[in-house]
Amino acid sequence: MDDLNTAIPYVDLSAQWSECESGLLPVMLDVLRGGVYINGESVEGFEKRAARYLGIEHCVALNSGTDALVCALLAVGVRAGTEVITTANSFVASTAAICHLGAVPVFVDVLDDQGMDPDKIAPAITQKTSAVMPVHLTGKVCQMDRIMDICSDAGLPVVEDAAQCIGAKFGGKFGGTIGDIGCFSAHPLKNLNALGDSGFLVTRNPDYAVKIEAMRNHGLIDRNTVENFGYVSRMDVLQAAILSWKIDNQLGLVNERRRSNATYYTDNLTSAIQKPYESEDDWAVYHTYVIQTDKRDALKYYLDSKLIGSAIHYPIPIHHQPAYINKFGPYDRFQLTNTERQADQILSLPVHQNLKPDQLARVCAVVNDFFDSDQ
Amino acid sequence: MHVRYSYLPQQFESCDDLWAELREFVKTGDFTLGRPLVEFERRFASLIGTKHAVGVNSGTDAIKLSLKSLGVGFGDEVITAANTFVATVGAIAELGATPVFVDCDDSFCMDVGQVEEKIGPKTKAIVPVHFTGYMTDMTGLKPLAQKHRLPIVEDACQSILGEFDGQKAGSIGDTGCFSLHPLKNLNVWADGGVITTNDDAIAKDLMLLRNHGLVNRDEVEILGYNSRLDTIQAVVGNWLIPSAVDISNKRIENAGYLDRGLRGVQGVTIPPRLDRCRMVFHLYMFFAERRDELLSYLIGRGVEAKVHYPIPIYRQRALSHLGYAEGDFPVTDRHAKSVLSLPCDQHLSDDEMDYMIETVRSFYG
Numbered sequence: 213m214d215d216l217n218t219a220i221p222y223v224d225l226s227a228q229w230s231e232c233e234s235g236l237l238p239v240m241l242d243v244l245r246g247g248v249y250i251n252g253e254s255v256e257g258f259e260k261r262a263a264r265y266l267g268i269e270h271c272v273a274l275n276s277g278t279d280a281l282v283c284a285l286l287a288v289g290v291r292a293g294t295e296v297i298t299t300a301n302s303f304v305a306s307t308a309a310i311c312h313l314g315a316v317p318v319f320v321d322v323l324d325d326q327g328m329d330p331d332k333i334a335p336a337i338t339q340k341t342s343a344v345m346p347v348h349l350t351g352k353v354c355q356m357d358r359i360m361d362i363c364s365d366a367g368l369p370v371v372e373d374a375a376q377c378i379g380a381k382f383g384g385k386f387g388g389t390i391g392d393i394g395c396f397s398a399h400p401l402k403n404l405n406a407l408g409d410s411g412f413l414v415t416r417n418p419d420y421a422v423k424i425e426a427m428r429n430h431g432l433i434d435r436n437t438v439e440n441f442g443y444v445s446r447m448d449v450l451q452a453a454i455l456s457w458k459i460d461n462q463l464g465l466v467n468e469r470r471r472s473n474a475t476y477y478t479d480n481l482t483s484a485i486q487k488p489y490e491s492e493d494d495w496a497v498y499h500t501y502v503i504q505t506d507k508r509d510a511l512k513y514y515l516d517s518k519l520i521g522s523a524i525h526y527p528i529p530i531h532h533q534p535a536y537i538n539k540f541g542p543y544d545r546f547q548l549t550n551t552e553r554q555a556d557q558i559l560s561l562p563v564h565q566n567l568k569p570d571q572l573a574r575v576c577a578v579v580n581d582f583f584d585s586d587q
Numbered sequence: 588m589h590v591r592y593s594y595l596p597q598q599f600e601s602c603d604d605l606w607a608e609l610r611e612f613v614k615t616g617d618f619t620l621g622r623p624l625v626e627f628e629r630r631f632a633s634l635i636g637t638k639h640a641v642g643v644n645s646g647t648d649a650i651k652l653s654l655k656s657l658g659v660g661f662g663d664e665v666i667t668a669a670n671t672f673v674a675t676v677g678a679i680a681e682l683g684a685t686p687v688f689v690d691c692d693d694s695f696c697m698d699v700g701q702v703e704e705k706i707g708p709k710t711k712a713i714v715p716v717h718f719t720g721y722m723t724d725m726t727g728l729k730p731l732a733q734k735h736r737l738p739i740v741e742d743a744c745q746s747i748l749g750e751f752d753g754q755k756a757g758s759i760g761d762t763g764c765f766s767l768h769p770l771k772n773l774n775v776w777a778d779g780g781v782i783t784t785n786d787d788a789i790a791k792d793l794m795l796l797r798n799h800g801l802v803n804r805d806e807v808e809i810l811g812y813n814s815r816l817d818t819i820q821a822v823v824g825n826w827l828i829p830s831a832v833d834i835s836n837k838r839i840e841n842a843g844y845l846d847r848g849l850r851g852v853q854g855v856t857i858p859p860r861l862d863r864c865r866m867v868f869h870l871y872m873f874f875a876e877r878r879d880e881l882l883s884y885l886i887g888r889g890v891e892a893k894v895h896y897p898i899p900i901y902r903q904r905a906l907s908h909l910g911y912a913e914g915d916f917p918v919t920d921r922h923a924k925s926v927l928s929l930p931c932d933q934h935l936s937d938d939e940m941d942y943m944i945e946t947v948r949s950f951y952g
Contacts, residue, residue: 225616237610244606247596249769249776275644275778278799278813292661292683304799308810314661314683400618407618408777408817409644430647430673431905436896438673438903441680444645448777448817526805533807535800 220562220571222521223401227566235461236454243453250446251429258452259412261459262396265379268389268414270421273447274428277375277397277411281309283427283445284393284413285343287420288369290315294342298373299328300529300543301551302347306373307530311539315342319531321548325489326350326502326558329550330358334366336546343369346391348377349525350488351403351470351499353387360390371395375411376499378404379467383493388414398455403470403499404463406451469565470498473572477501477561480576484583486557500525501563503579508559511582518578523560588942592891594934595769605826612822620798621818627825628781631765634748634831635757637783639790642816643797646744646766649780650678652814653740653762654712656792659684663711667742668697668723669901669916670923671716675742676900684711685909688901690916693858695872696723698918703731712738717746717756719895720772720838720867725751725759740764744780747773748835750865757783762793767816767824772838772869773831775820837933838868841940845871845929848944854881854951870895871931876951878925884950885927890943893928 229236243254255273263271274280290296292314298306300319310317318341320332328346344363346354356372363370370391374380377387378396388394398410415421426433431442447455474496478487486504490496502525505511515522529551530536531543561575599605612623624642632640643649659665661683667675669688679686687705689697695718702713713732715723725741732739739760743749747765749756757763765771767779784790792809795802800811816824849855856874860866872895875881885892899919901911913920929943 223616225618226614229614229616233613236613240609241606244599244602244776245596247593247599249595250778276813304801304807304810305813308799308812311810312812400616407613408819409619409813409815430677432673436898438677438900438905441673441677441905443677443681444647444674444778446778448820450776450819451817524805528805528807530807535807535810539810 216574217519219519220521220567220575222523222562224564224566225400231566232458232462236457239453239457240450243450249449252449254449254452254456255447258447258456261456262412263414265459265463266386266389266414269416270418271412271414272421272424272428273410273412273452275411275445275447276409277395277399278305278309279443279445280395280397280411280413281306281371281373282312283424284371284395285309285313285315285345286427287423288343288371288392290342293340295338295340296343296345297333297336297341298345299347299551300531300548301326301526301554302349302373302530303526304530304533304535306345306347307536310345316540318545319543319548320546322550322554324486324550325352326554327352327354328359330355330362332546333359333362337366337368341368343371345371345373347373348380348387350496350502351377351380352488352490352494352496353377353380353382356382356385356390376402377497378402379463380497381495392417393420398451403466403497404455404458406454408448408451410447410451410455412447466565467497470563471496473563473567474498474501476572477563477576482580482583485579498563500560502558502560504554504557505559506557508557511579512559514582515578520575520578521562524558525560527555529555588939589889590891590930590939590943592893592930593770594932597934602826605823608822608826609819612819618818620815623825624816624818624821627821627828630825630828631781632783634828635755635763635783637758637763638785638787639783641782641790641793641797642821643780643782644814644816645778646764646768646780647674647678648812648814649764649766649782650675650714650740650742651681652793652796652812653764653782654678654682654684655796656789657712657738657740657761659711662709664707664709665712665714666702666705666710667714668716668718670695670899670919671718671742672896673900673903675714675716676906679714688911688916690918691718691922692918694721694861694864695719695858695922696721699724699727699731702728706735706737710735710737712740714740714742716742717749719872720746720749720869722746722749722751722756722864725754729759744771745869746867747771748831748865749867752863761786762789767820772834772867773827775823777817777820779816779820779824781816834933835867838931839866841931841935842866842868842871844937844940845931845944848940849873849947852948852951855947868931870928872926872928874925875927878927881947881950882927885946888946890946891930894926895928897923899923
C-alpha cells in the first residue's frame with residue numbers, strides 16, 4: 213500500500229534502472245570490453261533500429277536533441293538573416309538552435325493542447341521565412357496534416373521538434389516522420405532515454421542524411437577531407453547500445469504505461485481542471501501529463517506539502533527570457549494569447565512508467581481534495 | 588607481428604573496480620551535471636594547476652565555448668596554426684569568425700615569430716595549438732598577446748601535462764582546452780572535453796554556455812548550447828585521472844626508446860627535442876623520405892602507422908573561400924608530405940617497438 217508519508221517523485225530514474233538493470237548490464241559490459249567508443253556497429257545498429265521502429269529510411273545518431281535541431285535546420289537551408297516559424301512555449305533549445313545559425317525565431321501562438329496553431333502559420337510567412345518548426349510538446353503530435361498542407365503550398369521545409377514524442381502518432385503516422393526532418397532527444401528524462409546526453413534525427417531524404425553524417429563528425433567526408441565545417445556531435449557508443457536495447461525491450465512498454473497512467477488521470481481527476489485530450493487522429497505518449505488551472509501555484513504548493521512531485525513545462529515562455537530580450541528586444545510580431553495564459557496555468561503531474569496504481573490514486577485524491585475544499 | 592594503433596582493449600582489460608563503480612553510479616540516476624562530474628572537474632583543475640575546470644562534450648566544443656565566452660563572433664578574426672586538426676578551425680568557423688593562419692616550425696607548433704604580422708583590427712583572439720604533445724612557445728606568445736590585448740585560448744587537446752618553461756599546457760592562456768576523446772592521453776569512453784581557466788567570470792560563463800544558458804531550471808540568461816560532459820564518463824575519468832602522470836611518463840619513455848632506435852637511419856629525421864618543453868607524445872611523429880612508400884610498407888608488415896595530416900587544414904575545400912594556395916605555409920606543406928606517426932602509447936611493449944624500428948630500418952635498408 214502506498215504510504216501517505218512517502219514522496220511520489222516526479223521522475224524516478226532509480227526505479228527505471230532497477231527494472232532494466234539485468235538486461236542492460238551485459239549490454240554495457242559488452243561495449244566497454246569492445247574497445248570501440250566512437251561510431252562503429254553499436255551506433256549503426258541503433259540507427260537501423262530507430263529507423264525501423266519509426267518506419268523511415270534514414271536515422272542519424274547525434275549527441276543531443278539540441279544538436280539534431282541545429283543540424284536539421286542547417287540541412288534544410290536555414291541561414292543567417294532568415295526566419296524560422298516556431299512556438300515560444302518550448303524548452304529553450306528549439307529557439308537556441310535557430311539563433312545559433314544566425315536566423316530569427318518568429319513565434320506563433322498555440323492551441324489549447326500547447327501545440328502550434330496551424331491557422332497562425334500563413335500570416336507569419338514572409339520573404340525571409342526559411343523553415344517551419346512545430347514542437348510536439350508533452351508527447352502529442354501537432355496537427356501535422358494542416359501544417360504540411362500550408363507549408364507545402366508555401367514551399368517551406370518542416371523540421372519537427374519531436375524531442376518529447378518518440379512513438380506518438382498523428383493520423384497513424386509517427387511524429388517526426390511527417391515533415392522533412394524529425395528531431396529526437398534521448399536525454400535521461402525522455403521516454404526513450406540514455407544514461408547521458410544523446411539525440412538523433414530521421415528523414416526520408418538521403419541527401420539530408422549524407423549531409424548530416426558529415427556535419428556530426430567535423431564535416432569530414434573521409435579521414436582527411438573537409439567539405440564544409442561541421443560539429444562534433446556523435447552519439448556515444450555506450451549510449452547507442454543502451455538505446456538499442458531499450459527500443460527492443462522497453463519503449464513500447466514505457467509508452468503504453470504512460471498512456472495508461474494518463475487515462476487513469478483523465479478518468480479520475482476533477483473536471484475543475486483542464487485535462488489533456490486526444491482526437492481520433494491522436495495517439496500521445498505523455499512525456500508530460502499537463503493539466504491547466506488558474507489555481508496552478510496554489511495547487512503546486514498543496515501537492516508539494518503532500519509530498520507529490522510536480523513540474524512546470526515551462527513557466528517562462530522563450531520570448532520572455534532575458535536571453536531572448538537581450539538579443540531581439542520585446543517580442544511584438546504576434547499576440548501569443550494562449551502561450552501567455554498557459555504559462556500561468558500549466559502543471560505537469562507525475563506520469564512516469566514506474567508509478568504504481570495506489571500512487572496514481574493518491575495523486576488524484578490530493579488534486580481533487582484541493583478543489584473540493586476550495587469550493 | 589601486428590602493432591595496433593588503438594590500445595583501448597588493453598587499457599580497459601582489467602577494470603573490475605571501475606565496473607563496480609559504474610554499477611553503483613547508474614543506480615543513482617544522477618546522469619546530467621551530477622556529483623561525479625563535479626568531483627572530476629575538481630581533480631582535473633588540480634592536475635593542471637588552475638582554479639577552474641569545466642567539463643564539456645568535446646575538445647572542439649571546449650575551443651568553441653572558450654572563444655564564445657571571450658566575445659568572438661561573426662566577422663572577427665582568430666589567429667591559429669596552419670597545420671592543426673580540423674576541429675580547431677571548425678570551432679572558429681562555427682562562431683562565424685575567420686581563421687588567420689600562422690605557419691608552424693619543426694616542433695609542429697605555430698612559429699611565434701610570425702604571429703605579430705598577422706594581427707589586424709579584426710583580430711579577437713589567438714589559439715595556439717600544442718600539436719602532437721609539443722607545446723607552443725608560450726613564453727614568447729604571452730607578452731605579444733598582452734601587448735595587443737588579445738586573449739589566448741590554448742588548444743591543449745593533444746598535450747595534457749605538457750609543459751613549456753615549467754608551466755603546464757592549459758594553465759597559461761585565458762583558457763585551456765582539452766579533449767577526453769578515447770584516443771587521447773587522458774581518455775573516457777566517448778567524446779568529452781574540459782576547459783581550464785583561472786578567471787572566475789569566464790568559468791561562470793562557460794557553465795552557462797554548456798547548459799542552454801540556464802541560470803536555474805526555468806531562467807535562460809544567455810543562449811547557450813547543449814555541451815555537457817556526461818556524468819557517466821566523469822566516473823571513467825575519475826578512475827583514470829590518478830594514472831595521468833604515469834601515462835605521460837611512459838609515453839615520454841617510449842618516445843625516447845623509438846628515438847634511439849630510429850636516429851641515424853638514412854631517410855629518417857627526428858624532430859628537434861626541446862629542452863624548454865616537456866613533450867608528452869600524443870603522437871610520435873618523425874619526418875620520412877619516401878613517406879607514402881614507407882607508410883604502405885609498414886602497414887603491409889602489420890604496423891598501424893598513420894599520417895597526421897596529409898591535407899593541411901588551410902587547403903581543405905571548406906576553406907577554399909579564403910583563397911589560400913599551396914605554398915602559403917611552406918613548413919606545413921613540407922610536413923604534410925613527410926610526417927609519419929607510429930604508436931607510442933603506454934601499453935606498447937619493447938618487442939613491439941623493436942619490431943617497428945626494425946621495419947623502418949629494413950625499408951631504408
